[in-house]
Amino acid sequence: MMKHFIPVASPDIGKLEEKYVLQALRSTWVSSIGEFVSRFEHEFASFCEVKYGVSVSNGTNALFLTLRALGVGPGDEIIVPALTFVAVPAVVLQLGANPVIVDIDPVYWCIDPKAIERAITKKTKAIIVVHVYGHPSDMDPILELARAYQLKVIEDCAEAHGARYKDHRVGSIGDAGCFSFYGNKIITTGEGGMVVSRDSDLLSRIRFLKDHAMDPNRRYYHSEVGYNSRMTNIQAALGCAQLDRISELIENRAKILEWYREYLADIDAISLNPNMSWAEPVNWMVCAVLNSCLVPKRGQILSSLREKGVDSRPFFVLCQDMPPYNGCRTVGVDELDTPVARRISLAGFNLPSSASLKKRDIEKISNLFKEGYLKIK
Numbered sequence: 092m093m094k095h096f097i098p099v100a101s102p103d104i105g106k107l108e109e110k111y112v113l114q115a116l117r118s119t120w121v122s123s124i125g126e127f128v129s130r131f132e133h134e135f136a137s138f139c140e141v142k143y144g145v146s147v148s149n150g151t152n153a154l155f156l157t158l159r160a161l162g163v164g165p166g167d168e169i170i171v172p173a174l175t176f177v178a179v180p181a182v183v184l185q186l187g188a189n190p191v192i193v194d195i196d197p198v199y200w201c202i203d204p205k206a207i208e209r210a211i212t213k214k215t216k217a218i219i220v221v222h223v224y225g226h227p228s229d230m231d232p233i234l235e236l237a238r239a240y241q242l243k244v245i246e247d248c249a250e251a252h253g254a255r256y257k258d259h260r261v262g263s264i265g266d267a268g269c270f271s272f273y274g275n276k277i278i279t280t281g282e283g284g285m286v287v288s289r290d291s292d293l294l295s296r297i298r299f300l301k302d303h304a305m306d307p308n309r310r311y312y313h314s315e316v317g318y319n320s321r322m323t324n325i326q327a328a329l330g331c332a333q334l335d336r337i338s339e340l341i342e343n344r345a346k347i348l349e350w351y352r353e354y355l356a357d358i359d360a361i362s363l364n365p366n367m368s369w370a371e372p373v374n375w376m377v378c379a380v381l382n383s384c385l386v387p388k389r390g391q392i393l394s395s396l397r398e399k400g401v402d403s404r405p406f407f408v409l410c411q412d413m414p415p416y417n418g419c420r421t422v423g424v425d426e427l428d429t430p431v432a433r434r435i436s437l438a439g440f441n442l443p444s445s446a447s448l449k450k451r452d453i454e455k456i457s458n459l460f461k462e463g464y465l466k467i468k
């Protein structure tokens with residue numbers, strides 16, 4: 092039996108979280124009405140430097156309801172990056188629209204603005220950018236294209252709470268920013284999500300749809316088919332406590348990445364998280380990308396780490412390589428495939444990144460990694 096198993100990500104839950112959650116429980120407001128829900132919406136929107144936020148039941152529903160509120164439906168095309176969590180193309184298909192899968196930048200791994208224009212057709216409605224692994228996408232050229240072609244830009248910030256692009260917080264740049272508060276994200280509510288936006292009409296529409304499409308002025312009158320995607324007061328209480336501590340949590344994660352950089356500095360065959368000059372990323376997950384000659388050994392390297400009680404995870408599988416998305420159109424900078432995303436997806440993996448890890452944990456993980464790596468390479 093392994094005594095100490097170090098997971099890739101576990102939440103950092105402390106006394107403040109206990110206090111707020113207990114307060115929510117004792118208030119008996121356990122469903123989606125209660126003071127913590129609106130407090131969390133206000134405070135999180137203000138953290139993102141936008142006026143408004145609407146809480147939802149998870150990050151996937153944040154994306155789904157945003158597209159739905161923007162009127163996305165059958166026949167529409169939505170541009171998405173090739174390296175992302177599956178929720179992104181999934182919500183597009185759920186609405187009867189078609190994801191168009193676009194290649195990523197080789198250095199910072201987000202959607203490549205140079206490939207986007209080639210993917211645009213008369214049917215294109217929106218671009219979903221994903222600030223993948225905590226590094227912002229290059230928003231300026233994307234916004235320029237969106238203006239030229241009248242497209243909406245949705246930021247998937249599920250992995251990037253608090254990151255900045257130039258002077259702006261992610262989520263405040265496009266038409267809407269969608270966040271997840273799943274247990275492994277920068278802050279958690281257990282399950283949960285939020286849409287932030289400058290556009291109060293868009294958010295009112297999402298608020299309406301997420302609550303059974305009930306007429307705000309006439310109770311139990313529903314002019315459309317709605318959804319139940321509400322966040323509970325208990326979840327929001329957890330969120331408020333996490334949000335009170337978010338600077339500390341982000342700083343701890345930044346330190347963790349610096350420690351890995353220090354302890355893994357002598358391994359030339361891997362490179363760690365990128366950081367473009369125009370970006371202030373957050374370290375959602377420590378990312379390592381293997382040199383091409385080591386790519387076939389990724390599985391072996393990661394299993395040897397696992398045998399020593401250290402968890403890790405490979406990068407996301409390319410969307411188009413999974414059955415529901417096989418038929419999706421793919422677009423790279425100069426070909427109809429996504430070669431950059433394909434290479435990075437096979438070469439990358441994540442190391443334990445929980446905010447609560449200490450320097451000695453990182454030293455130990457790095458040493459165990461090196462042991463296995465030196466044997467296998």
Ligand SMILES: *Cc1c(COP(=O)(O)O)cnc(C)c1O
Pocket residue numbers: 149150151152175176178179221247249250271272273282283284
């Ligand atoms: C986690 C994640 C989501 C989905 O969030 P859930 O809260 O799990 O539904 C969406 N997009 C990206 C990029 C994610 O990492």
